[in-house]
Amino acid sequence: MDSVLTQVFLPVALGIVMLGLGLGLTVADFRRILVFPKAVLVALVCQVLILPAACFGLVLAFDLRPELAVGMMLLAASPGGTTANLYSHLFGGNVALNVTLTAVNSVLAIFTLPVVVNLSLGYFMSGTGQIGLQFSKTLQVFAIVLIPVAIGMFVRHRSVSFAERMHKPVRILSVVVLVAVILGTLLSERDNVADYFASAGLVALVFNVVSLAVGYYLPRLARIDRADSVAAAMEIGIHNGTLAIFIATTLLANTQLAVPAAVYSIIMFFTAAAFGYLVSPARSARVEPEPEPAA
Template identity: 50%
Template structure:
């Protein structure tokens, strides 16, 4: 898959998505931890600790191949995507909490993503064929942080422009992800049926668990309904584009990107169905 699409298009696409994320952020979003500490801490705990542990359990239980197993853990380590905010808005979630979680988790993922991925590579003893060198880690940090910082700067200087661009950027992000998934499917068309058979169950179960755990665990800690919905969408709707970028451009293995691509096929459908169910339940309770 070493083509213009991956070497030029993929980094640009990811930069546009992260710029769009920056357009939705302000400095206050990073300070909201003090206003809703329980909701933020519980959601981040699910995202950073519980979900990777569950994902690793699925990888071992389903006996996935090393590259697909690495891809699953890379996906689990990826932060929430920009679409999480949209789903949260559609289904009566606390969008402000989503924005805060995305902002904080994106920063934390600069450390957690290489750490979790590196440990998985060592577990499968694939250091000889799959590397995550320091220079490439710095490259990931740059392509995540720089566009976000520029987007936040534009938001602070041109708030009207940021508001106008919010919807187009969200739609564009979804289109970009769709194009990437199609490109991976086309590139791996000879093996796609085999991959779906091997990783389809794992990604579907992981997606369903991510959404439900993201809702019920915060509720166990006394978090309100709207904040629990926001947490569910944040944890269930991953930044699959970032996972695909790291797999294809940093680890140089298209097969590692397969779980993120397949997860994307389930992600939007599951999030829509789950969001419809829990928002209806919330509406009934309110009535």
């Protein structure tokens, strides 16, 4: 991939995405864990433990080539994206819970993501010269993720009105940036795009559906209400593809590792919308049978 794209545009793009996240966060969002302890715990178990395990099983079942297998595991370990908040709002989810999960997941990913990536590189690509995410590279992930978030939160603390005015434009810009990053990744591998979609498209689709289903139905089994479950599904099913692509192309210097994230990021917009429509509280209320009149 062109060095200008990976060394300049991509870090700036990810910084914009994380800044947009920070503009919508306050310290209270982290304290809100005490308000939704059960929902947060169940969602984090899904995100940190169940999702990587499910992705590993799918990668083995589909017998992906090593680069695509590691790329899928990198995607599975990535936290939810800011788009999850928008989808949750559209389909009746608890957006406050979404914001809390995004904040907590983004911090946790600093520690869990390098572990998953390094284990995956060791399992699928041992002997290929991949050095993984060393401590210095982990610090880069820490900086590119948390510093823009902290700046956004500081701006919101100093001027809530300015942060509110800027939050929507920056969120829209984040979506534009994500699309640009995906296009840049696919264009850099344009000679192999058809092959990559053939190789990774189906597993990305299945993983996306599994992520959404786990994110929704496991909380429901834990007797968490529908709005909170919708929020969890969107948080778990919509990953931060920009972060995964950044790590693959910049820190690991392997464009092929970024292909699953690019493919997934295209698919998730459509599957998340369809899934959100099916499980949205408003639709569920409409399809529930009316009670029988009293005798």
